[in-house]
Amino acid sequence: MPPRTLATLAHALSVAPDLDASLLALAEALTEFDRIAQVVLLRYDARRDMIVDRLAPQGDVVTCQRLDTTFDHLPARERTAISAGGSFVEFGDHSDEVAPLFALKKLEDVGWLSLRGIRFEGQLMGILVLYEPRKFFGTRSSERLAPSAGLFELAFARFAEREAREEAVRTLEDMTQRVHGEYTRKLATLEEKLFQAGAQEPAAPERLMALERDIARAMEDCRRANKRAQMVEAQVGAAVEQLEKAHIELHRRGEALRQRTRTIYLIDRVLTMDATADDPRELVNGLLTLVGDDMGAQRCSLLLHVPDEHELYLAASRGVTPNVSPGYRVKFGEGVAGKVAATRQPLLVQDVAEAKHHPLIRDELFTTGSFISFPLVYHGQLVGVVNLANRAMHGIFVEEDIERVRLLGLVISLVATQARLPDRMLETLSVG
Numbered sequence: 001m002p003p004r005t006l007a008t009l010a011h012a013l014s015v016a017p018d019l020d021a022s023l024l025a026l027a028e029a030l031t032e033f034d035r036i037a038q039v040v041l042l043r044y045d046a047r048r049d050m051i052v053d054r055l056a057p058q059g060d061v062v063t064c065q066r067l068d069t070t071f072d073h074l075p076a077r078e079r080t081a082i083s084a085g086g087s088f089v090e091f092g093d094h095s096d097e098v099a100p101l102f103a104l105k106k107l108e109d110v111g112w113l114s115l116r117g118i119r120f121e122g123q124l125m126g127i128l129v130l131y132e133p134r135k136f137f138g139t140r141s142s143e144r145l146a147p148s149a150g151l152f153e154l155a156f157a158r159f160a161e162r163e164a165r166e167e168a169v170r171t172l173e174d175m176t177q178r179v180h181g182e183y184t185r186k187l188a189t190l191e192e193k194l195f196q197a198g199a200q201e202p203a204a205p206e207r208l209m210a211l212e213r214d215i216a217r218a219m220e221d222c223r224r225a226n227k228r229a230q231m232v233e234a235q236v237g238a239a240v241e242q243l244e245k246a247h248i249e250l251h252r253r254g255e256a257l258r259q260r261t262r263t264i265y266l267i268d269r270v271l272t273m274d275a276t277a278d279d280p281r282e283l284v285n286g287l288l289t290l291v292g293d294d295m296g297a298q299r300c301s302l303l304l305h306v307p308d309e310h311e312l313y314l315a316a317s318r319g320v321t322p323n324v325s326p327g328y329r330v331k332f333g334e335g336v337a338g339k340v341a342a343t344r345q346p347l348l349v350q351d352v353a354e355a356k357h358h359p360l361i362r363d364e365l366f367t368t369g370s371f372i373s374f375p376l377v378y379h380g381q382l383v384g385v386v387n388l389a390n391r392a393m394h395g396i397f398v399e400e401d402i403e404r405v406r407l408l409g410l411v412i413s414l415v416a417t418q419a420r421l422p423d424r425m426l427e428t429l430s431v432g
Helices: 006-015 019-031 076-084 092-102 141-199 205-276 280-295 335-343 399-418 421-431
Strands: 038-045 050-058 061-070 111-120 123-133 297-305 311-318 329-331 347-349 371-378 381-391
Touching: 006 019, 006 141, 006 205, 019 038, 019 050, 019 061, 019 141, 076 111, 076 123, 092 111, 092 123, 111 141, 123 141, 141 205, 205 280, 205 399, 280 297, 280 311, 280 381, 280 399, 280 421, 297 335, 297 421, 311 335, 311 381, 311 421, 329 335, 335 347, 335 371, 335 381, 347 399, 371 399, 381 399, 399 421
Parallel strands: none
Antiparallel strands: 038 050, 038 123, 050 061, 111 123, 297 311, 297 381, 311 329, 347 371, 371 381
């Protein structure tokens, strides 16, 4: 299914195994609003100052064409703007003249060409080329594609960093092999000289002194070569250690990006539901699913504030005990949720067995496992409390999770307030 939102495109780019898959995801995003426009990626070699490859998505594959052409054939003003990166540079009335330079198919109508430079570590590494039919009314595809192009640049940087790391490893390995080869050759030469000296008849003192000097020089050369080899080996070891740390950090950032992508996707889904759902029960279940799925909580509940009273009532739940039904009420100050509602301060417990000062055993909404209870506040007014327990994947909740729940809590508070969920849901439960 092609990406239909920035969130789904971000997810597709974060899990893409290579640059080709990322380019296909971007092309699919483009077809959502312009099926005629063409997008290609030019790979740029900064050391040679040349455009080396042209990557063009065609259906489910990406074709690669070798170009090996310079960047100088473009006008100086546009070339400078493209090198700076960050936005599309339009060629206006000269679009159809420049488009053939990049092997783009001629459009039936007048075309509009836009180029966007992609930079990595301060250097131009690629150029995104967009060729679309000229529009006299409405938004150009280059403007609509700009946010998606920004996400693609992040994926491009991820693959560029991986290629740079692999190239550094190859360079270090080649250097080590060269130094080791030089050391082996000099050692073999020394052994040959020693063998020849031993096989010859006794020579004159001058000859013996010359041989000793040659042997001493050869030994010194071997010592220096060995020292260089050791230094290179130490450099390789340090570089590999740095690369391992960089790989761990890249993995951590990738995990964080995937988490943010999923959060954005869930928020997008809830906001869409808010705009279309009429049933308050469907909306509260959607809000609970938003925070429960994002945090991996097997047991979770959403309690809303009873209007004009110091009580909460259970609006939606998942995994709680069967005898706790929707509408179940909790007074402010009683139990975990009641204390959080009274103080409006989040509560994090990582081990229930060690948190004896918390009334968990007596609270029917909490039984075992690590949990978070978070107040939902909008413009200073208490909207409710969300409870998360029994984390599925990671076992326990940690301090960093509080910030993620804070973001999700703001979305829940906003939607619940705008949709008047505390009143509407209470009326629904009363009628039921």
